[in-house]
Amino acid sequence: MTPPEMAGRSAGSVPLSFESVYRAHAKTVARWAMRLLGPSTDFEDVVQDVFLVVRRRLPGFRGDAEITTWLYEITVRVVQEGRRRARWWSWLTGRGQSPSRGRMPAIFVPTAETPKDPQALLEARERTRLLYRLLDELDEVHRTTFILFEMEGLSGEEIAAITDTRISTVWVRLSRARRKFIERMRALEAREKP
Amino acid sequence: MSQHTEDPIPRWRDRPRGGEAAEDRAAALIRGALVPGEPDELLLARIGQRSRRRSRSSLVPRLAFTTLFLVVGVATVLAARRVGWLDRILPALSPAPEPAPLRAHRPRHPAKVASAAPAAVTDVTAPEAPEANEAVAPPPGPTPAVPAAEDPRPRRQAHASRRAASIASPEPPAPTLSDEVRALDQAIGLLRRDRNAGAALSALDAYLAGYPHGVLSREARLARVDALLMLQRLDEAQNALETLPLDSHRRETELQVIRGELRARSNCARAEEDYSAVLARSSDAALVERALYGRGACRAKRGDGAGAAEDLRRYLERFPNGAHAAWARQWLESAGRSFTKGG
Numbered sequence: 001m002t003p004p005e006m007a008g009r010s011a012g013s014v015p016l017s018f019e020s021v022y023r024a025h026a027k028t029v030a031r032w033a034m035r036l037l038g039p040s041t042d043f044e045d046v047v048q049d050v051f052l053v054v055r056r057r058l059p060g061f062r063g064d065a066e067i068t069t070w071l072y073e074i075t076v077r078v079v080q081e082g083r084r085r086a087r088w089w090s091w092l093t094g095r096g097q098s099p100s101r102g103r104m105p106a107i108f109v110p111t112a113e114t115p116k117d118p119q120a121l122l123e124a125r126e127r128t129r130l131l132y133r134l135l136d137e138l139d140e141v142h143r144t145t146f147i148l149f150e151m152e153g154l155s156g157e158e159i160a161a162i163t164d165t166r167i168s169t170v171w172v173r174l175s176r177a178r179r180k181f182i183e184r185m186r187a188l189e190a191r192e193k194p
Numbered sequence: 195m196s197q198h199t200e201d202p203i204p205r206w207r208d209r210p211r212g213g214e215a216a217e218d219r220a221a222a223l224i225r226g227a228l229v230p231g232e233p234d235e236l237l238l239a240r241i242g243q244r245s246r247r248r249s250r251s252s253l254v255p256r257l258a259f260t261t262l263f264l265v266v267g268v269a270t271v272l273a274a275r276r277v278g279w280l281d282r283i284l285p286a287l288s289p290a291p292e293p294a295p296l297r298a299h300r301p302r303h304p305a306k307v308a309s310a311a312p313a314a315v316t317d318v319t320a321p322e323a324p325e326a327n328e329a330v331a332p333p334p335g336p337t338p339a340v341p342a343a344e345d346p347r348p349r350r351q352a353h354a355s356r357r358a359a360s361i362a363s364p365e366p367p368a369p370t371l372s373d374e375v376r377a378l379d380q381a382i383g384l385l386r387r388d389r390n391a392g393a394a395l396s397a398l399d400a401y402l403a404g405y406p407h408g409v410l411s412r413e414a415r416l417a418r419v420d421a422l423l424m425l426q427r428l429d430e431a432q433n434a435l436e437t438l439p440l441d442s443h444r445r446e447t448e449l450q451v452i453r454g455e456l457r458a459r460s461n462c463a464r465a466e467e468d469y470s471a472v473l474a475r476s477s478d479a480a481l482v483e484r485a486l487y488g489r490g491a492c493r494a495k496r497g498d499g500a501g502a503a504e505d506l507r508r509y510l511e512r513f514p515n516g517a518h519a520a521w522a523r524q525w526l527e528s529a530g531r532s533f534t535k536g537g
């Protein structure tokens with residue numbers, strides 16, 4: 001039986017091994033997972049789950065899509081599934097929080113534009129929490145589309161390929177996600193006004 | 195993955211800074227948030243190590259969940275059996291006996307009905323015409339039951355008889371609900387599936403003897419009425435119905451129509467009570483048709499020409515092609531003419 005490490009093929013028909021895929025893409029997948037999850041410490045589990053899927057499906061990967069698109073698709077699915085499971089578990093047990101309201105992992109860093117003083121860092125953290133709090137109120141598909149387009153900067157075509165849908169659907173989802181995001185933001189601002 | 199900026203929809207974060215619109219505030223929120231940094235090599239090595247193992251982490255919870263669901267499922271079924279819940283829902287799950295195929299006979303030609311002997315039970319209890327309307331044929335009374343043809347095939351009969359015999363001479367019945375349900379189910383099976391009213395009647399009688407106060411005895415008595423109707427034993431069917439409380443039964447209205455049709459053979463006044471009750475509350479077209487015709491016929495028989503004319507007119511308005519439409523028209527044209535509006 002062909003070992004999975006040797007079975008996958010890249011777009012150029014070069015055999016892909018699990019090790020090579022992991023070495024080349026683990027960091028990227030971890031960053032995607034963090035971006036999709038938000039401030040959560042669960043990204044390690046997500047990365048592990050993604051590569052468990054990769055290990056299982058690599059023999060069937062024929063290079064029809066770019067490896068990065070394929071990995072992104074798996075990451076998105078694993079994150080969505082994990083969030084649904086977490087939400088279900090939270091509802092079932094009556095405790096726990098929404099997945100992106102946990103402790104802010106130290107791995108989240110300020111952008112180049114953020115001032116380097118502690119006050120600015122604190123504000124950036126609060127802004128991050130607020131952003132993901134608003135995103136958590138969107139449906140899973142809307143949330144994913146919003147993050148991929150607005151925060152990751154992917155194109156509509158790429159999002160369509162990753163989420164296995166048509167590009168027109170991507171725009172519809174984005175439009176709804178934006179509308180809902182604004183509604184939630186306004187509601188939150190109205191609540192916090194003195 | 196490459197980053198594109200050629201999408202037809204511009205990104206919020208590319209909006210000019212300093213705006214006050216909600217979209218500008220959202221853009222500022224996105225721009226000012228922290229971004230994921232580079233995970234360190236040690237962490238990635240640890241995750242990679244775990245990923246290289248067999249998918250124990252996903253297999254174990256799945257097995258645990260499956261086992262848990264199986265245990266909970268089995269425990270639920272056992273508990274349900276223990277408290278008798280399954281026995282209670284079994285009658286609801288088993289196919290309900292369909293209503294007996296009761297249909298009113300098509301009215302005969304009035305002239306023939308006039309000369310027909312009204313007393314014959316199987317010949318329909320044609321209410322006699324009121325004396326004032328001697329010339330008019332009396333309305334044919336509703337026929338309470340038309341039995342479905344029984345299967346003449348001997349093998350099937352023999353099988354049914356064996357089943358009936360096994361039910362008719364049961365071993366001393368254990369006082370459990372499931373036994374009772376099984377016995378009644380077999381009897382109703384003879385009636386509904388095998389269409390063997392005789393065997394079903396024996397089985398039902400055996401059941402009622404074995405469980406005279408069983409929780410399903412009312413169902414058994416109603417099934418017995420169906421069997422008697424199929425056998426054209428109308429007097430017995432009527433007697434059985436007279437002693438049965440019909441209220442709150444799912445077939446209450448239908449049974450009341452049947453009882454009215456049976457009563458109409460000898461007592462039109464009481465039949466009218468049933469028909470009126472049905473007409474007051476039912477919207478089922480088939481039952482309304484039978485009740486409306488039956489009451490009209492009974493009123494004609496009792497000499498209430500105006501009432502009969504009203505009922506038959508309503509009948510024709512609602513069921514112009516009904517089974518009794520021809521007779522109703524004929525009666526209205528002759529005897530009922532004096533009672534019709536402006537007639």
